[in-house]
Amino acid sequence: MIKPQEHFHGSDLEKIEAVYGIKKEDITSFSANVNPLGISPKLRTALADRIDAITGYPDREYTELRTAIANYIHADRNHIVVGNGSTELISLFIQITCPKKAFIMGPTYSEYEREITLGGGSSHYYRLEEEADFKLDVKALEKELSADFDLLVICNPNNPTSSAIPVSDMRKILDICKQKNIYCMVDETYVEFTEDINQVTSVPLAEYYNNIIILRGISKFFAAPGLRLGYAICGNVDLLREVNKKKNPWTINTLAAIAGEIMFSDEEYITKTRDLIHSERNRIYNIIKECKNVKVYPPTANFVLVKLLKEGITAADLFDAAIRKGFMIRDCSTFPFLDQKFIRFCFMEPEKNTRLLELLLEILN
Structure with missing residues (x-):
């Protein structure tokens, strides 16, 4: 072998x-x-007709793209920032918030720890218990989530366990984090695959909590990893302003932006x-x-x-x-x-x- x-x-x-x-x-x-x-079949047929768009620069604000995303996820367009895959947005968020000590729910994707380390911080893991089918116990998390942490990282649904935290529990987590002055970064790469997305997604919570940033992309659900298009939802206007200041302009190419506008509307x-x-x-x-x-x-x-x-x-x-x-x-x-x-x-x-x-x-x- x-x-x-x-x-x-x-x-x-x-x-x-x-x-x-x-x-x-x-x-x-x-x-x-x-x-x-x-x-998306709609994307396959429509994108070729707009190939001439590459002769011009994308809109720096990506207004039409963010509008399409807002309509798709039912969120405020002003709470959305787009990037070159969710990886770029993870990196920017880490750079801006500069977490010194992060708590990561594991087992999970390794990119979080990598970015935190590159930013000069340390990562510690909260272990999801196998005996509980890797489902989160919020009270157990609260006991371990001390005030010296400044970032909590959650993949929801989680990779590789395929377990999910319901939005009712996520609200409790955000309340705990708020009391302890901890940011919460939630990766929702797989949320669109869930049976009832409204029972899992944290997007509506961004309207009420300023300590959460939600990450999504098109690599998995829309089968387009090569386009490198990601987006984040955050109700913290000051944080979004800093992200936009630090982010390089035009990190999403014209065709990727157009593709997003098309695929998000292919019901x-x-x-x-x-x-x-x-x-x-x-x-x-x-x-x-x-x-x-x-x-x-x-x-x-x-x-x-x-x-x-x-x-x-x-x-x-x-x-x-x-x-x-x-x-x-x-x-x-x-x-x-x-x-x-x-x-x-x-x-x-x-x-x-x-x-x-x-x-x-x-x-x-």
Whole structure:
């Protein structure tokens, strides 16, 4: 068996090609967590007609784009700032608030800790308990969230656990943070995949709390990571002013801005995506939970976390077996608090999902 020398990200198809000798075109990435429907059909047909827009500079204020986002998320346009992917906005927010000590809910995405470290701060993790299916206990968090923290980072729904914090609990968290003078950064990359977005999203809370910034992008739900378009929602006008001052002009190219205006209004595509993910999430969860050799955690996003209980089988073993069939899953042993017994995979088209499940269950059973 070829043992990977490193853990592969969902975008590392070229590396997979080099290690395994499999053409990247022949790989179905169950690791990237991207919408299986691909880009919006409305975008595919309309963007070509506006190609001449690249002969001019984008609007420095991105007014039409921010208006389209505001209509899509039902928020005040003046509370929205756009950037070159949510990564740029995370970096800017960290630079401006200069957190000395951050509290990160884990296991989760590593980019938060990286940016905090680059900004000169230290990161500490609040451990989401496996026994509670990685669901947050707000009272337990409050006990550990001391006043010497100045930033709380939450991914909601969380990657890789696919667990989510309801908006009712998020309000309690913001009240706690407000009392202790702590900013709260909430990454909602996967919130659009949830069964009822209104029960999870913190966007409405930005109208009432000035200590929250919410991050979103188009890489996952709109299947357009190459466009590098992200946006943040924040009701703190002073903070937004500082972000806009520090942000370089025109970090979003003209076509990406136009693409955003188009895709956020494609209601048929948005509905079709949510229906597909809802159906496959329920189907796959119900199949996996019947397997005695795994523990599956209830998913709320477009991916699921699974713990391998069968002795002698590791995440690396399953990764190797799956990639040889052209399926790329995620070995989660690099996430904080997880080990070589955890895998994650997203939901693709039903036929591909079924083929992956058959392969995994054949090995595990």
